[in-house]
Amino acid sequence: MAHILLATIGSLGDLHPFIAIGRALREQGQRVTLAVPEDGVGKARAAGLDAAPILPSYASICARLRLSESEVAVRVLADAGFVLDEILMPTLHESSVALDRLADSADVVAASVFAFAAEIVAEKRSLPLAGIVLQPMTLFSALQPPRAPPFELMCHRPRSTLGQGWNRLGYATIRRLLRARYGARIDAVRASHGLGSRTGAPMLDHSPATAALLCCWSAPLGALPPDAPTGAVLTGFPFFDSESGSADAAIDPVLADFLAEGDPPLVFSLGSFAVAAAGRFYERAAAVARQLNRRAVLLTGQPGAATREGDCLSVGYAPHSMVFPHAAAIVHHGGAGSSGQALRAGRPQLIVPHFGDQYDNAARLVDAGVARRMSRAAFTAKRAAPIVAELLESAAIAQCAHSAAEAIAQEGDGAANAARAIIGLANGEKSTHPIE
DSSP states (O other): OOOOEEESSHHHHHHHHHHHHHHHHHHHEEEEEEEEEEHHHHHHHTOOEEEEEEEOOOHHHHHHTTHHHHHHHHHHHTTTTTTTIIIIIIHHHHHHHHHHHHTTTSEEEETTOOOHHHHHHHHHHOOOOEEEEOOOOGGGGSOOOOOGGGGGGGGSSSSSSHHHHHHHHHHHHHHHHHHHHHHHHHHHHHHHOOOOOOOOTTTTTTTTTTTEEOOSSSSGGGGTTTOOTTTTEEEEOOOOOOOOOTTTTHHHHHHHHHHHEEESOOOETTTTTGGGGGGGGHHHHHHHHHHHHHOEEEEEOOSSSSETTTTEESSOOOOHHHGGOSSSSSEEOOOHHHHHHHHTOOOOEEEEOOOTTTTHHHHHHHHSSSEEEOOTTTHHHHHHHHHHHHHHHHHHHHHHHHHHHHHHSSSSSSHHHHHHHHHHHHOOOOOOOOOO
């Protein structure tokens, strides 16, 4: 039995895949400790995993910043650097100390590429590190650069060495900027653990401890690019979305009755984070449904009982795995977890990206033929209703969505695939040379 230390620092979109991988490791006979923000400890334990906090709760972070949870969400959506500047860097020393304590008996560390403390602890303790990549864009490929606002100047379909060279130059510039902005703060934390300076840039460069890169998505969202790092492997999506943490949780009976009583509804969701800055999204979503004379389920993220207004049912949370298969079409923000569940359900999608990797995921889903996309500002009933109508009527989109679901069904359990790769590192079955 190996002791696997899993570490992640994000919202439910990050926590759920790690719970899925942790459960798969446990089912394969391994000891697992999940290191997460304080908010995620209860859910991880309810899922049957040992868990400990390495980051304060979201409420505590908001209190430190003297901002409400919705104000923090707005800042995150508006400023790509806010998470690094105000959340990750100020807590890096604290989280590295907490993770180091948990690593006393660990054989492998497997962590989100944004859990910077993990590479510090793995390097300090000479442990193999498995990078868990949930967002395809964070491979930062020169051949398939991210299609997201910060990367608009890159050549997105480079057909020549000139275009590829331009993209590599762009990454080199970003590396210099990241190193100049965060290098000293990261090096100070490394020094507190007896380590020398980091030569690379956070996010773009992998630690010398990195032995494998587990790309936790399915082929319909995109194959690995030819210039993916050595050691990268596609595992498939690690699915988990229980609200309580219990794997046998049921959906709200009111929602279950609504899904059973009529035609498949439109389903609207902004996931677990963007929903805190939803603005008028759900008001406009209901207007889209009314204009098309369709039933709708609005997953609003708001506490309280389900409420119904005509043929629109508003619910705070429901497992996407239990709702999406009943949908006629799914309108969502393009988060990795929501995208995976929508692909698995085999339903057409309209993506309304809000920040980060959601723009890149949206472009990938459009390329896969399963989705259309529109900007957050453009999402009104007048503009969105015709697009949703096209999704509902298109035989080509329906076929692509069906094919994507079949591909995911055939590829096996993504969490189990990732777990086997991690166990292989613990058993010394794979070379632990640095990722290039």
